[in-house]
Amino acid sequence: MIKNIKVKNSGIVKLQFFDDFPDGNLVIGESERNIPFKIKRFYFIDYLFNPKANRGFHAHKKTEQIIFCINGSFELNLDDGHDKQKIVMTDPHIGIRLGPKLWHTMKKFSRDCVILVVANDFYKKSDYIRDYQEFLRYIKTK
Ligand code: TYD
Numbered sequence: 001m002i003k004n005i006k007v008k009n010s011g012i013v014k015l016q017f018f019d020d021f022p023d024g025n026l027v028i029g030e031s032e033r034n035i036p037f038k039i040k041r042f043y044f045i046d047y048l049f050n051p052k053a054n055r056g057f058h059a060h061k062k063t064e065q066i067i068f069c070i071n072g073s074f075e076l077n078l079d080d081g082h083d084k085q086k087i088v089m090t091d092p093h094i095g096i097r098l099g100p101k102l103w104h105t106m107k108k109f110s111r112d113c114v115i116l117v118v119a120n121d122f123y124k125k126s127d128y129i130r131d132y133q134e135f136l137r138y139i140k141t142k
Helices: 130-142
Strands: 011-012 016-019 025-027 039-045 057-059 065-071 075-080 084-089 094-098 104-106 114-119
Touching: 057 130, 065 084, 075 094, 084 094
Parallel strands: none
Antiparallel strands: 011 094, 016 025, 039 114, 057 104, 065 094, 065 114, 075 084, 075 104
């Protein structure tokens, strides 16, 4: 399990968890409690059947997000422009903060992987930085 985050603008979010074995797990996130903002949007990514899939490759200017792997596993790579960190996402109860100005990529998805993301804002194309050199320039100016 991930213990330390060394990149900037990230962090660990722990969901509340009730183990009702063998009748299931109950996992809970609450706005402005364990989720550190008001949730305006969520999205999930599933059917990751391409073992060579690569996703992400962007940073946000302002949007805050928390990313969860609620089934299966994948590799999350974070880069704040100075430090990089690889996190293997396997624990459905642990989310990783994708704060502003954090370049992130995802790969090595298990076939049964399901990713859930909660965000503090609606989708805004203008909030995305999709060019890595532009990202490096952006973090120097802000
Ligand atoms: P993208 O951000 O490229 O996905 P990923 O970072 O996981 O590789 O999003 C793919 C497409 O979906 C892109 O055209 C933008 C669109 N999109 C929305 O319309 N709304 C959303 O909330 C998100 C996350 C993406």
